[in-house]
Amino acid sequence: MELSVTLSILAAVSMAVIELASGNFVFNVTHKFAGKEKQLWELKSHDRFRHARMLGNIDLPLGGDSRSDSIGLYFTKIKLGSPPKDYHVQVDTGSDILWVNCVPCPKCPVKTDLGISLSLYDSKASSTSKKVGCEDDFCSFISQSDACEPNKKPCSYHVGYEDGSTSNGDFFKDNITLDQVTGNLRTAPLAQEVVFGCGSNQSGQLGQTDSAVDGIMGFGQANTSIISQLAAARNVKRIFSHCLDNVNGGGIFAVGEVESPLVETTPLVPNRPHYNVILKGIDVDGEPVDLPPSIVSFGENGGTIIDSGTTLAYLPENLYTSLLQKITARQPVKLHTVQETFACFSFTLNIDKAFPVVYLHFEDKLKLTVYPHDYLFSLRKDLYCFGWQSGEITTPDGADVILLGDLVLSNKLVVYDLDKEVIGWAEHNCSSSIKVKDISGAVYSLEADNLIASSTVINGNPSQKN
Numbered sequence: 516m517e518l519s520v521t522l523s524i525l526a527a528v529s530m531a532v533i534e535l536a537s538g539n540f541v542f543n544v545t546h547k548f549a550g551k552e553k554q555l556w557e558l559k560s561h562d563r564f565r566h567a568r569m570l571g572n573i574d575l576p577l578g579g580d581s582r583s584d585s586i587g588l589y590f591t592k593i594k595l596g597s598p599p600k601d602y603h604v605q606v607d608t609g610s611d612i613l614w615v616n617c618v619p620c621p622k623c624p625v626k627t628d629l630g631i632s633l634s635l636y637d638s639k640a641s642s643t644s645k646k647v648g649c650e651d652d653f654c655s656f657i658s659q660s661d662a663c664e665p666n667k668k669p670c671s672y673h674v675g676y677e678d679g680s681t682s683n684g685d686f687f688k689d690n691i692t693l694d695q696v697t698g699n700l701r702t703a704p705l706a707q708e709v710v711f712g713c714g715s716n717q718s719g720q721l722g723q724t725d726s727a728v729d730g731i732m733g734f735g736q737a738n739t740s741i742i743s744q745l746a747a748a749r750n751v752k753r754i755f756s757h758c759l760d761n762v763n764g765g766g767i768f769a770v771g772e773v774e775s776p777l778v779e780t781t782p783l784v785p786n787r788p789h790y791n792v793i794l795k796g797i798d799v800d801g802e803p804v805d806l807p808p809s810i811v812s813f814g815e816n817g818g819t820i821i822d823s824g825t826t827l828a829y830l831p832e833n834l835y836t837s838l839l840q841k842i843t844a845r846q847p848v849k850l851h852t853v854q855e856t857f858a859c860f861s862f863t864l865n866i867d868k869a870f871p872v873v874y875l876h877f878e879d880k881l882k883l884t885v886y887p888h889d890y891l892f893s894l895r896k897d898l899y900c901f902g903w904q905s906g907e908i909t910t911p912d913g914a915d916v917i918l919l920g921d922l923v924l925s926n927k928l929v930v931y932d933l934d935k936e937v938i939g940w941a942e943h944n945c946s947s948s949i950k951v952k953d954i955s956g957a958v959y960s961l962e963a964d965n966l967i968a969s970s971t972v973i974n975g976n977p978s979q980k981n
Contacts, residue, residue: 590629590728594692595711596641599704602729603631606768608757608790608823608931610733611740612672614712617684623717624727633729636713638687643708647686653710654686656738672712680719687713709744734770735788736933742770753933757823758945759925767928767949767961774950774958778930780939781881790931790938793878794819794917797834799841800871807831809915818916819877821938823929825920828890829906834917838873838903845871859900866891866899875923881939885923 590605595615602615616623618637627633638644647653647670654670674682690706714730721727733740734755738747746753755770756778784791797804810818810831830838839858843850846869848860862869870887877883891899902922909915928943943949952958 591732592631593732595636596689597643597706598641599690599692599706600634600636600640601632602634602636603629604730604732605728606734607731608734608755610731611735611737612712613709613730613732613741614672614674614682614684614714615730616717617713617715620715620717623714624721627727628725629728631728633727635729636687638689638713641689643690643706645688647688647710651686651710653739674712680721681717682712682714682721683716684712684714686710707745707748709741709748710739736790742933745770754930756928756930756949757924758928758943758949759823759921767945769949769951769961771951773928773930774952776928776941776943776949778928778939778941779879779881780930780932780935780937781877781879783931783933783936783938785936790821792819792821792938794875795878796876797838798874798876799838800845800873802841804834804837804841807834807915809913810834810917818910818914820916820918821924821929822918822920823924825918826922827902827904827920828922829904829908829916829918829920831915831917832905834915835903835905839901842871842873842901853894853900856904857894857900858903859894859898861897862899863897875919883919883923883927883940884942889925890922 590603592601592603594600595602604613604615615636616633618635618639620635623635624633638646649668649670651670657670657672669685671685672683688708688710691709691711692704692706712730734742737743742753742755752772754772755768756773757769758767781792784793794806794810796806839850848862850858850860853859866887870891872887873885873890875883875885890902892902894900906916906918908918924940926943926945927940928945928949929938929940931938948960950958950960
């Protein structure tokens with residue numbers, strides 16, 4: 516039987532929904548910067564921190580070696596264990612596991628500047644907690660050596676990042692409790708067993724109080740990710756999507772088949788640790804911008820990464836320079852540098868009328884439209900800065916990488932179909948609804964304003980597909 520899953524994000528404090536054939540699950544999702552006035556240094560610091568970890572390796576002691584980005588802009592409150600206890604975790608499209616801080620953990624963060632309470636998972640306090648051994652199938656997903664002896668050792672992990680941060684611990688099985696939606700605006704709690712990392716030793720930036728949470732919930736492509744575990748346990752399609760509002764922190768995050776709006780797609784580059792795509796060209800209102808030879812020669816290896824956890828958009832230096840020259844040739848402005856990296860200028864007119872639209876073209880003729888109000892942001896009245904950044908991000912062999920974050924993804928419904936190995940997007944108002952369908956053909960309209968996070972039962976029936 517094929518089921519569908521749905522998550523939704525509201526502005527500031529929002530909700531996410533996972534839809535099964537019999538209903539949905541609901542939990543709160545919050546934007547890291549919601550309700551805050553963003554400073555330039557905060558945006559760049561966030562991205563620099565993320566990229567250091569994104570380009571590092573996950574080094575599992577059992578031989579697993581993959582890459583992960585670990586600090587996302589969105590975090591959610593989930594419940595683990597029996598009785599259920601609340602934990603705040605990053606929602607991360609690049610990580611491949613769910614892990615939370617656990618007892619005992621002398622170096623785990625004890626406070627955060629995000630306005631939430633931090634908790635440590637205690638396996639002894641949960642009646643449904645089970646330690647994962649080396650003989651477990653989950654452990655075989657990450658083990659590529661005989662270092663783990665069945666029936667003798669727990670299935671352990673060590674996550675190491677390029678910035679020096681680490682997380683160590685063992686894997687456990689326990690219930691994750693979500694609010695099941697059994698119809699439109701009708702919910703009831705339901706528990707499902709998942710495997711997650713129990714981190715007993717964290718170091719480096721993971722303990723910083725400005726953005727500390729209880730852990731990370733990965734929606735990456737590996738068999739160990741949350742979406743893969745949901746798919747394996749309930750025969751759910753490995754499809755998820757998001758529609759992000761990078762001003763208010765709202766939008767929709769959905770796991771499952773989207774009925775509308777219709778989305779065109781481009782192939783994901785296979786066997787890549789991130790969501791890599793093939794960029795074919797860039798133009799400024801129809802005038803082509805030359806791509807760097809390294810991006811062109813990288814070709815089907817996919818030198819462009821889609822990453823909703825990155826705030827800005829990072830380009831190789833020569834591409835960044837060419838793009839800004841094309842844009843400012845259409846609308847001359849006097850640029851000056853703010854905080855050493857941001858190209859800013861004074862301007863009093865309507866930016867959408869004055870500046871050109873930028874188009875990015877991908878394999879299979881998929882186009883990404885970036886409007887002036889997307890790539891320009893107001894630092895203060897009549898002072899604007901470019902969100903395009905000179906990234907200087909490269910692969911281990913020195914090839915240039917383009918990293919596209921919220922700056923170009925906002926106000927678009929972005930769909931990741933891991934089963935078909937494609938990604939796509941459509942222009943969409945992220946404060947409005949989308950429609951998803953389940954195996955019965957019932958279509959649910961997911962509108963952020965109408966979703967609730969409690970298990971209160973409200974009468975309602977799904978609409979039927981015409």
